[in-house]
Each structure stands twice: as structure tokens, then as C-alpha cells.
Amino acid sequence: MIDHNGRKIDYLRISVTDRCNLRCKYCMPDGIRSVPMSQILTFEEILAIVRETAAIGIRCVRLTGGEPLVRLGMPDLVRKLKRVPGIEKVTMTTNGILLQEYLPALTGSGLDAVNISLDTMDRAQYRAITGTDGLDTVLRAISAACASGLRVKVNAVSLALGEDNIRALISLAKDLPVDIRFIEMMPIGYGRDFPVADSKDRIIEMVEKEARPKDFHEDPEGICRSRFGVVDHRTLLNQLQRMYPGMKKDDSVHGFGPAVYYSIPGYRGSLGLISAIHGKFCDSCNRVRLTSQGFLKTCLCYDEGTDLRAVLRSGLPEGEMHRILRERLYRAIYEKPDAHCFEMPEKITEKAGMSAIGG
Template identity: 35%
Template sequence: MNSLIDRENRHLNYLRISITDRCNLRCLYCAPDGRIPRLPHSQILSYEEILRLVNIGIGLGISKIRITGGEPLVRKGAIDLLRRLTAIPQLKDVSLTTNGVLLEANAQRIFDAGIRRINVSLDSLQRERYAHITGYDMFDRVWAGIQRAHEIGFAPIKINIVAMRGINDDEIIDFGKLSLTYPFHIRFIEYMPIGNSRTRSRDQILAPEIQDRIQALGELIPVENGQNDGPARRFRIAGAPGEIGFISALSHHFCDRCNRLRLTADGKLRACLLSDHYEPFRETLRNGGTDEQLINIFKTAVSKKSAKHQLCSDDSQPVRDQMQGIGG
């Protein structure tokens, strides 16, 4: 088997696929003021194009897939795509990231499609604040979706919180308490400056401070990461059914063990979330490109993957591309 191994000897076996740049929320750290430019339908990869790239990626060692957006559930046919992916025996892990707005109505179909692991973005447990952060009064729908997924048997259910100073950092303890009641994996994510958003670096609150606050709930007992786990540093409070994790892309970057590639909705392969460099697939796909040509695009992207993301440098610049187009 060919392998996607970069110059730092990192084996890139994880492909995150954005299937749409559309979203039914307008989160502060993702959406700019005013009208959000949308990709024309003609520029979005079809499901057949995505599946072709997945199968080529599998031949290069891809074994883990996560479907993202935008909000993936707003795209027609998304659940059928999930079903087709989970039916591929070479894929060891297929999961979904969603904002949860459409989760309650679709949870059973998603489960029946073979998905067991879901991530739900939830940046506040307070209804009015949730509306402020996301632009829409949807907290009750999201929480109902999480509860429905829990009832059906999804595991793990990961709840992703982008911690922002002066915006939701007073809820850190409340989010941590969820792990004492539910078997949820609570994930605190450092805010990263990506695209033109309504938040700034001054809103950052880094993982060490978050962890220090969480310890008020009790001793954080380290949990060993599994083979298919992401970069979160995982902990559990004694007796808790759930976990607490910290994703510290800035304060303790995990570039040295990054195993990810990202395919954007319009067919750009990005080797790093925090870099604007990409290799384009769409033109080759639609102009009769051979599998060998597509394999070479994968390999070119991997060969250019930097040792560290650009925000590690002293003269770092924010990523220019919009988050909803890149995928989470």
C-alpha cells in the first residue's frame, strides 16, 4: 500500500471532508458581518466525486473520515453519503461533526446509516447567550438533539466548546459539570483566528487557564488516547461517566503528531487547517483526470505540509479563508 507520509515522518491517515459551505447558524468566530459569500452549486464537489477521492485516499492509507461543513446536515443526501462511507470496509472510523440544529430530527437515520461517533458544537448552555453567539435562538433544539442522540446510543458524543474570554468563559465550570452527569466528552477548543470573523485574538483563553479553572471540580485524572483519537488531552474526574478534554492548537500545538488532511467543499486539499496553502482537485476531477493524477495531488499536498502551522511564528498572520468553507 502507498502511504501518505510527509517530510516529518507523520502518517496522514485522517481525512476531514467538508460537504458544504452552507450553515444554518452565524457564529461569532466563524461568520463575518454582513452577507456571507456562498459557493455556487457548480463549484461544490458531488458525492460521487467525494467518494472517488475517498477510495483513492484509502489506497494511500486513509482509514478515518469525518464529515463536516458548514453544517453537513443542510445538504440534501448527506445521510446517504454517510451510509455509503460506513459501508466501505477499509474505513475504520467514520464520524460526523454538526451544530446540532437538525440532529433531533435526523439522529435515528444517522445512527441507522452506521455512524456511532458525533461531535456537536455548543458554545453556551444559556439560551440567550447561545442566540448571541450563533445568531439564532436554537439552544433548545440543539440540546434536544444531543439528548436524542444519547437515548439512541451514540458513543462517544463529543461536545465542542470554543472558549472565548468575556463571551462564554464564565460557563467553563458548567460545561465541565456535564461530564459528571452524562457520558459526554466535553472538549474545550482554543479560539483560532481564521478568516474574517467578529472575534479577535483578544478573545482567546488558552487551555492551561481553562484546565486550571476546571480543576475546581476535582482532580483531573489523565485518560490515555486510543489509536483513532484526535489531539485532545483527555481527563476524567473520579467517578464521572464523561470526560473533559483540551484541544490546544496554540498554547501546546500538536503539529508533530498531526495526521490530518482536509478536503474543502469546493475540492481543495489542505494539509493544515491553519495554512492557506492547498492543492486543487476539482479541475482534474472534471477534466477526465486519471487516478494516478489524483494520487499525485494527494502526494503533493502531503509533501508541502509544514512542520508547524503558521500561527506558531512570531510574525503569524490569521488564516484568510473562511472557516465555514474549510470545514471544522
């Protein structure tokens, strides 16, 4: 459907759970409590919402979490989503720990593509970030997913882990048909503790304003970093162009998302940048999100949502319930905010973490 800004909204991201089997520091560190399962949407409730969204123009569904594969029955949900009239693609974002185990059932159910989260190829760094020693498991899952014929993308949050780590991640695309995508940290939930130092001028401005010069430094390569270890994508792109002189813009279609892609001579896969802060793409945003508790969120930045679970559990006659559900969906999507304000943290109203909203 078309929202009030003329944007075509055809992509629904569904969090099927707030639980995860990793403890990534910027997403779901130790101590986060999960909500009771009674508050989580059932698969039938998810399907009811998807049928209504498909009727008003949603064409692609992505299953997320938490970690979606910790919830039992995911292949069956994929199979049922694929049968919903109007839905053209069903994809999944996973940390990869359980992917190889479920891969035959998922591909047999019709899963179209998978995004695998992997921030580093260094075993010690992986353990420090995630709290587990699962790097080899994830690497095997990436190879198995490629061999299965699925379209595979690897998502790496742009942590300042060094040039060697960047090269190691991108090397996966040398021999495998996999897109390596660097995602700029968004200031949501625990991501607020990882501020981006975007330029030398901005560093000076922030230091003068807040008198915290120790928070920022410029490393020997001239890369502006925060003490929390995040690098912005304008800096990253310059670094990548220096590392890969033959890198060229790739304008071919890679999916429903906002990534800007580049090709590297001799590589089977591509390199992508998702720059929510320094490459703001709100004017072409095509997505909405459904949290595991049934709230439809039309922008990550704001503490606003439409409670669809309340409609589904209202006890109204089925026909009336579906009419109200579709009306609320249509109104919420039509009124989708013009843009986020991540570049102005004081205006961000969302308090929940990404594991609660859906990654």
C-alpha cells in the same frame, strides 16, 4: 501513509458544504456569501477522492461544513463512505440543530460518532453567539445522540464566558457519556478578530509594542483576557484544576484527534482540551482537509492547497484521471508542512474563513 516528517496521516476531514443555518460571530457571521452549488463537490466526486485516499492510508473520515446536515442526502453519503475499502470510521461534526431529525437515518447508515458544537449553556449567550434561539434543540439532540449509542463529544470554543458557563457545560458529562472539549480559538478567518491574551508578560510586550493597553486586562481571578473575550488554555487548565481538584489526566484513547483528556471523579464523560496555540501538536498531526470546493489542505495555517476538483472534472479518461488524482494526493500529503505558525500571526497566509475551509 507516512509524510516526510514521519507522521502517520490517516484522518481526512471533508467539508460537504460552505452553508450553515447558524451565524456564529467567529465563524460565519451575517453577510457571508455561499459559493454556487456548481462549485461544490458532488457526492460522487467526494467518494472518488475518499477511495483514492483510503488506498494510500486514510482510515477515518469526518464530515463537516458549514453545517453538513443542511445538505440533503447526508445519510446516503455516510452509507456509501462506510462501504469504501479501508475506511474504518465515519464521523460528523454538527451544530446539532438538525441532528435529532436525521439521527435515525444517520445511525442506520452506520455513522460511528458525532461531535456537537456548543459554546455556552446560557440561552442569551447562545443567541448572541449564533444569532438563533436553538439551545434547547441542541440539548435535546445531545441526549438523543447519547441514547442512540453514538459516541458523542461536545465542542466548545474557549470564549471567556465565565466560570458558571464552564461548570454548566461540564455538567453535561455528569450524567451523560459525553466528552466536553474546549477548543482554543485559532486565528483563521473571523477568528483573527478574537486574539488570545496568553500571559501577563505577553500582554506587557504587546502593549509596549502596539500601545493598545485597552485591548487587554487581567480580571479579578487573575485570568488574562482580551477585550474580544478569548481565554488561552494554559489559563483555562489552571482554572479547571482549581474548580475540579480531583481532575486527573485520562490517557485512554478517545478518537483520532489531538485532544488531551481529563477525568473527573463521579462523571460519566471526560473533559478534553484542544490547544492548537498553547499546546502545539503539529509533530503528531495526522489529518488533512478537503474543502467543499475540492481543495486538499494539509495545514490550516497556509493559503496552499491542491485542486482535486480540477482533476475530477478534467475530462480525462477515467483510468488516467484516477492515476493523476492519486499522485497529487500522495505528493500533497507527503509534503505536509512541518508545523503551523499560529503563534506568529504575521506569518499566517490563510485568508479564508473556517466555514469555507471546513471546521
